[in-house]
Amino acid sequence: MLMKKIIYGFFAFLLFISCEVKVNTPTTEGSGGKIRNGIQLKENGLIAEQAFLLFEDGKLVPPGNKIDVGQWVGLRLILNGWQKKDGKVFVDAEEQITTNDGKQLLDQKNLFKEYADGLTSEDAKALTLSARITAIDKLYDYFTVTFRVWDKQSHNEISGSYKLYLK
Numbered sequence: 060m061l062m063k064k065i066i067y068g069f070f071a072f073l074l075f076i077s078c079e080v081k082v083n084t085p086t087t088e089g090s091g092g093k094i095r096n097g098i099q100l101k102e103n104g105l106i107a108e109q110a111f112l113l114f115e116d117g118k119l120v121p122p123g124n125k126i127d128v129g130q131w132v133g134l135r136l137i138l139n140g141w142q143k144k145d146g147k148v149f150v151d152a153e154e155q156i157t158t159n160d161g162k163q164l165l166d167q168k169n170l171f172k173e174y175a176d177g178l179t180s181e182d183a184k185a186l187t188l189s190a191r192i193t194a195i196d197k198l199y200d201y202f203t204v205t206f207r208v209w210d211k212q213s214h215n216e217i218s219g220s221y222k223l224y225l226k
Contacts, residue, residue: 126192129191131190134187156203159201
């Protein structure tokens with residue numbers, strides 16, 4: 060019976076959250092400012108020219124960061140400070156999503172595992188990390204998305220967080 064509860068709990072957890080990574084994904088609208096949407100950043104060698112949230116159709120997430128359940132939200136990072144090796148940049152990232160009461164819904168590591176051979180510096184300049192709240196078990200005040208992106212060839216990294224609110 061306990062094993063059955065654990066398995067059901069695991070599958071229920073999978074329904075809550077999804078995330079993906081995109082590289083060099085141009086947006087149709089400019090950010091209008093360097094850092095938007097209440098994104099908090101800590102730069103350590105990687106420098107953010109811009110950081111903002113956008114929807115899957117490329118439109119900017121308005122101030123207030125209100126989204127619908129199931130809606131894709133991308134964090135666009137325009138970054139400088141990568142170290143090249145043989146013309147390539149080696150990137151990795153992680154992302155966590157927690158509720159306002161501290162419940163962790165996602166702890167995703169090694170988001171760039173599919174890019175083990177590296178990225179071009181142009182591709183690494185514009186990265187998108189995404190989140191989607193696919194289901195909820197109760198109403199939460201907000202969700203905090205925490206992220207870290209780093210250069211595997213140096214100690215350069217950038218980390219930060221932002222909040223999402225359900226409509």
